[in-house]
Amino acid sequence: MQDFEYQKPKTIAEAGDAFNAQSDGSFLAGGQTLIPVLKQGLAMPSGLIDLSGIEDLQGITVTGASLSIGAMTTHARVAASPEVQKAIPALAGLAGGIGDPQVRNRGTLGGSLANNDPSADYPAAVLALSAAVVTDKRRIPADEFFTGMFETALDEGELITGVEFPVAERAAYAKFANPASRYAMAGVFVARVDGAVRVAVTGAGPGVFRVAEMEAALNKDFQAEALKGIAVPEADLLADIHASAGYRAHLIGVMAGRAVDAANANGGAA
Numbered sequence: 001m002q003d004f005e006y007q008k009p010k011t012i013a014e015a016g017d018a019f020n021a022q023s024d025g026s027f028l029a030g031g032q033t034l035i036p037v038l039k040q041g042l043a044m045p046s047g048l049i050d051l052s053g054i055e056d057l058q059g060i061t062v063t064g065a066s067l068s069i070g071a072m073t074t075h076a077r078v079a080a081s082p083e084v085q086k087a088i089p090a091l092a093g094l095a096g097g098i099g100d101p102q103v104r105n106r107g108t109l110g111g112s113l114a115n116n117d118p119s120a121d122y123p124a125a126v127l128a129l130s131a132a133v134v135t136d137k138r139r140i141p142a143d144e145f146f147t148g149m150f151e152t153a154l155d156e157g158e159l160i161t162g163v164e165f166p167v168a169e170r171a172a173y174a175k176f177a178n179p180a181s182r183y184a185m186a187g188v189f190v191a192r193v194d195g196a197v198r199v200a201v202t203g204a205g206p207g208v209f210r211v212a213e214m215e216a217a218l219n220k221d222f223q224a225e226a227l228k229g230i231a232v233p234e235a236d237l238l239a240d241i242h243a244s245a246g247y248r249a250h251l252i253g254v255m256a257g258r259a260v261d262a263a264n265a266n267g268g269a270a
Contacts, residue, residue, distance in 0.1 A: 002038075005047035012056055012136050012161060015049050019157045022047040027159060029072060029111030032103055057110070057161060062087050067165040071110025076101070078109065088129070089266070090171035090189070094121050097175065099182045110160040113145070116152050116207065118238070119183035123208035125173065128189035128200035131165045139164075149206040168193050170222065172263035174255040175203065178242055185243050186251035190218070190259040197222065199256060204237050204248040214256055222264065224257035 005022070009015040019025045026045040028034055029052075037043045051057055057072035060081050067087045069078060078084055079096035098104055098121050112122045113133060126133065126142045133140045136159045145153050154160070168191045175187030184203030191198050197218040199211045217226040232252050237245040 002041070002044050004045055006050065007047060008050040008053045010053050010055075012054060012159065015051060015054060015159060016136060016157065018047070018049045019159075022049075025049055025157075027051055027114075029114070030074065030107040032099075032107045032111065033115045033117070034111075051110075051159075060084060062167075065167045067091075067167060068162055069109055069165070070162045071113075071160040072108050073110075075099070075104040075107050075109070075112075079104065087167050088165060088171060090168070090173050090191070090263070091125050091129075091165065094125050094173045094189070097121065097173075097177070097182070103182075109163060113163070114152065114154060114160055116146055116150055117183070118149050118205065118207050119178075119181075119185070119203040121173070121175065121184055121187055121202060124184075124187050124189035124200040124202040125165075126163060127208050127210060128191040128198045129165050129168055129171065130191075130193050130198060131163050133160055134162045134164060135160050146208050151207075166193050169195070170263040172259040172261075172266070174258035174262060176251045176255060186248050186255055188252060188255040188259050190256060190263060192218075192222065192263075201232070201252055201256075204232070204252055206238065209236075211252070211256070218260065222260065224260045227253060227256055227260070 007018045024046045028048045028050045058070040060083050061068045062083050075095045075098045079092050084092040112120050131142050133145045171191040173189040175184040186204040187202045189200045197215050199214040202208045213230050232249050234245040234249050237248045239245040
């Protein structure tokens with residue numbers, strides 16, 4: 001691992017100043033992706049700005065029909081939060097299924113979204129729930145945030161401060177996980193928000209995406225049977241040593257049906 005300057009600011013403003021003072025700085029959240037990358041020599045930042053000391057980036061609050069979660073809130077805290085379990089149980093369940101206990105106690109919501117791994121779980125929740133990613137500069141709607149594999153709408157040095165989730169009328173997440181990594185080979189988050197259904201898929205393509213045909217069917221009839229005959233084109237999906245594109249296409253349909261069933265079986269939230 002190469003030499004770099006390490007800083008641990010106490011405020012968001014200090015973090016921004018520290019980043020701007022570096023020729024090639026990197027924000028450090030939970031480090032679940034960045035630290036392995038540094039060890040392999042695939043990134044050589046001039047400085048690391050550790051965000052763990054910034055209290056304003058942590059915490060969970062519910063105001064009316066909105067759930068706000070700070071960017072440095074860990075997966076374990078989201079999973080165990082009574083506020084999240086009550087407002088959006090599906091989000092708590094998703095967080096509880098990320099990786100293993102070590103990952104859940106270090107990894108953060110903001111770090112996951114900023115990295116935008118195509119197999120990460122949180123992007124599916126953010127997109128399906130029509131959430132907004134809040135930064136130190138602006139508020140970015142979910143439909144505009146994810147731009148490609150490991151790419152987002154964030155500008156250089158822009159820092160995620162939190163995420164605002166609308167409380168869903170119905171929501172559930174189902175994923176087929178790689179047995180080793182627990183990353184989603186195909187994960188589907190289904191949610192009805194403000195009377196409209198949104199279906200977001202992670203793990204199966206080069207990035208998280210919505211399935212308009214499934215959304216249209218579920219808007220008419222929110223039952224798993226409504227999804228029969230709907231298939232995502234294989235040409236748009238990933239194929240690797242873990243699964244073919246055809247297998248992932250099949251998984252999307254199965255996981256979507258399970259998510260709908262779970263949402264209906266758990267009183268509108270799962």
